[in-house]
Amino acid sequence: MENQLFIYNTLSRKKEAFKPLVPGKVGLYVCGPTVYSNSHLGHARPFITFDLLYRYLTFLGYKVRYVRNITDVGHLEDEVEGTGEDRITKKARLEQIEPMEVVQKYMNTFHRNMDDLNVTPPSIEPRASGHIIEQIQVIKDIQKNGYAYEANGSIYFDVEKYNQKYKYGILSGRNLDDIKTNTRQLDGQSEKKNSFDFALWKKAAPEHIMRWPSPWSDGFPGWHLECSAMSTKYLGEKFDIHGGGMDLTFPHHECEIAQNTASRGEESVQYWMHNNMITINGQKMARSLGNFITLDELFTGKHEILEQAYSPMTIRFFILQAHYRSTIDFSNEALQASEKGLERLMAAVKTLAELKASEQSTVDLAGLEEKCYAALSDDLNSPIAIAHLFDGVKMINSIKAGTESISATDLEELRKFYHTIVFDVLGLKEEQASAGGDNHILAETLELLINLRRDAKANKDWATADKIRDELNEIGIELKDTKDGVEWSLK
RNA sequence: GGUUCCUUGGCCGAGUGGCUAGGCAGCGGUCUGCAAAACCGUGUACGGCGGUUCGACUCCGCCAGGAACCUCCA
Numbered sequence: 381m382e383n384q385l386f387i388y389n390t391l392s393r394k395k396e397a398f399k400p401l402v403p404g405k406v407g408l409y410v411c412g413p414t415v416y417s418n419s420h421l422g423h424a425r426p427f428i429t430f431d432l433l434y435r436y437l438t439f440l441g442y443k444v445r446y447v448r449n450i451t452d453v454g455h456l457e458d459e460v461e462g463t464g465e466d467r468i469t470k471k472a473r474l475e476q477i478e479p480m481e482v483v484q485k486y487m488n489t490f491h492r493n494m495d496d497l498n499v500t501p502p503s504i505e506p507r508a509s510g511h512i513i514e515q516i517q518v519i520k521d522i523q524k525n526g527y528a529y530e531a532n533g534s535i536y537f538d539v540e541k542y543n544q545k546y547k548y549g550i551l552s553g554r555n556l557d558d559i560k561t562n563t564r565q566l567d568g569q570s571e572k573k574n575s576f577d578f579a580l581w582k583k584a585a586p587e588h589i590m591r592w593p594s595p596w597s598d599g600f601p602g603w604h605l606e607c608s609a610m611s612t613k614y615l616g617e618k619f620d621i622h623g624g625g626m627d628l629t630f631p632h633h634e635c636e637i638a639q640n641t642a643s644r645g646e647e648s649v650q651y652w653m654h655n656n657m658i659t660i661n662g663q664k665m666a667r668s669l670g671n672f673i674t675l676d677e678l679f680t681g682k683h684e685i686l687e688q689a690y691s692p693m694t695i696r697f698f699i700l701q702a703h704y705r706s707t708i709d710f711s712n713e714a715l716q717a718s719e720k721g722l723e724r725l726m727a728a729v730k731t732l733a734e735l736k737a738s739e740q741s742t743v744d745l746a747g748l749e750e751k752c753y754a755a756l757s758d759d760l761n762s763p764i765a766i767a768h769l770f771d772g773v774k775m776i777n778s779i780k781a782g783t784e785s786i787s788a789t790d791l792e793e794l795r796k797f798y799h800t801i802v803f804d805v806l807g808l809k810e811e812q813a814s815a816g817g818d819n820h821i822l823a824e825t826l827e828l829l830i831n832l833r834r835d836a837k838a839n840k841d842w843a844t845a846d847k848i849r850d851e852l853n854e855i856g857i858e859l860k861d862t863k864d865g866v867e868w869s870l871k
Numbered sequence: 872g873g874u875u876c877c878u879u880g881g882c883c884g885a886g887u888g889g890c891u892a893g894g895c896a897g898c899g900g901u902c903u904g905c906a907a908a909a910c911c912g913u914g915u916a917c918g919g920c921g922g923u924u925c926g927a928c929u930c931c932g933c934c935a936g937g938a939a940c941c942u943c944c945a
Contacts, residue, residue: 393875410945411945412945413945414943414944414945419945420945422944422945423945424945425945426945427945429945466943467943552874552875552940552941553874553875554873554874554940554941558873558874558941559873559874559941561872561873603943624945625944625945626939626940626945627939627940627943627944627945628944628945629939629940630874630940630941631940631941631942632943632944654945655945656876656939657938657939657945658945659938659939662937662938663937663938664938664939664944665945666943666944666945667943667944668942668943668944669944698883701883701884701885701893701894702883702884702885703884703885706877706884706885707876707877707938707939708883708884709883709884711882711883713881713882713883713895713896714882714883714884714895715883716895716896717882717883717884717894717895717896718883718894718895719895720894720895720896721893721894721895722894724894724909725894727909755885761885761886763884763885763886763892763893763894764885764886764892764893766885766893766894767884767885767892767893767894768892768893769893770892770893770894771892771893774911777909777910777911778910778911780910781910781911783911837904840904842904842905845904845905846905846906849906849907850906853907858907858908859907860906860907860908860909861903861906861907861908862907862908862909867908
């Protein structure tokens with residue numbers, strides 16, 4: 381593996397050379413979605429980011445086991461005793477259906493969206509509801525080691541006790557004293573010893589319909605437990621990379637570390653990776669803030685702030701054009717810029733097929749490849765890699781124009797390189813223009829009009845020719861006279 | 872209030888102690904009956920004030936503005 385990959389590790393706050401625990405193999409765990417509503421643009425970011433990581437690791441020759449969970453047991457919305465109701469249950473009641481029906485519905489949508497975005501499915505996609513037994517076992521282990529206590533059928537993690545032996549807050553850079561002084565005691569009648577303790581098992585209220593039996597009560601597992609249980613089950617007690625959104629760093633991942641450490645004495649994860657947020661008007665896009673645009677809305681253009689529809693590949697390219705640890709701001713202008721840029725890149729990939737080889741090359745192909753891979757190896761710097769790819773676009777167009785030349789060997793390599801990096805590593809794909817042959821009547825009607833216009837042009841009857849073009853344009857069909865003939869597309 | 876981070880040209884968005892990011896838009900050109908598209912070429916920027924340095928957009932300090940986390944959150 382000539383390209384040494386460097387990864388920014390949240391734990392050390394530094395870029396570190398990536399060294400897998402087992403040579404040639406990588407265990408990767410990424411926090412998946414809670415399936416209680418449609419996925420929005422913000423959700424696309426981690427899955428595209430870690431898809432890029434998965435693809436790049438695979439490209440580098442690693443065998444990757446990629447585990448990404450589905451959270452389907454519901455998390456408590458608030459902690460006020462007795463009124464706590466999880467999101468999935470709440471949604472189920474609103475929609476008058478079974479909780480698992482909600483889960484299934486939104487999981488299906490999520491999968492369809494991910495497929496549209498060309499996100500590779502994980503090797504294993506475990507569901508929290510299918511791993512209650514494993515989660516109960518983790519609680520027993522934590523209990524056995526003395527870091528949990530029971531209160532009215534619920535089990536809580538004893539953060540203070542844990543902090544005496546281990547350090548709580550290593551991932552998010554907090555220390556317990558700060559947390560103590562800065563956490564307000566809102567709930568006077570809490571069962572918890574300290575407000576910063578978190579639930580491992582919650583006893584279900586009688587009306588709570590999502591519930592499972594346990595040694596302590598009929599209830600449901602705590603918010604952070606599933607990832608501890610499932611990552612261990614499928615990747616082992618120690619594994620390489622754990623990823624997720626930056627907003628999960630605290631408390632979610634911090635608690636995961638505490639659970640793992642408390643249950644078996646040591647941490648599991650070597651590298652923690654966190655992607656930054658997508659913002660809109662400078663503010664985080666979030667379900668709770670109500671400023672989100674769902675992926676389906678983006679793909680169809682059906683949202684009041686959208687000026688047009690944006691294809692899945694435009695969204696993917698937009699996300700890849702920013703580094704994953706930076707915020708990226710949504711705007712129509714930015715999306716449109718990505719759309720145009722992507723078209724240019726894909727056009728060059730097509731041009732590549734028609735290029736003719738010459739005796740020798742005047743272009744520096746090796747340098748281009750090296751720079752692209754160096755960028756990706758530098759903590760997945762996709763924007764830099766893409767910038768170099770655009771330099772390559774210029775190179776390709778110049779070869780076509782005849783101002784540069786390329787040898788047969790180099791041409792073959794250039795084709796291979798673009799195919800690999802654009803399709804395999806960045807995960808972009810060709811999208812059919814809407815002018816496809818799905819409607820023969822339309823296609824044949826247009827052919828007729830185009831032929832009439834061609835005849836008018838031949839007779840220098842520009843008025844008729846322009847009339848056909850302009851009026852089609854008003855209907856929403858754009859004609860373009862290219863060198864190879866007339867092209868049409870639906871706007 | 873605590874912790875962490877950000878502030879780059881019209882927009883998005885990289886990066887570095889001295890050398891062109893890139894995309895989109897704009898402008899100029901090629902092509903075209905015209906237009907669109909395509910292609911080629913092109914500018915300037917690093918929030919403010921100090922400091923370190925031969926030299927800072929890049930390091931340090933202060934100030935201003937913004938964000939994330941501290942509660943579910945991708």
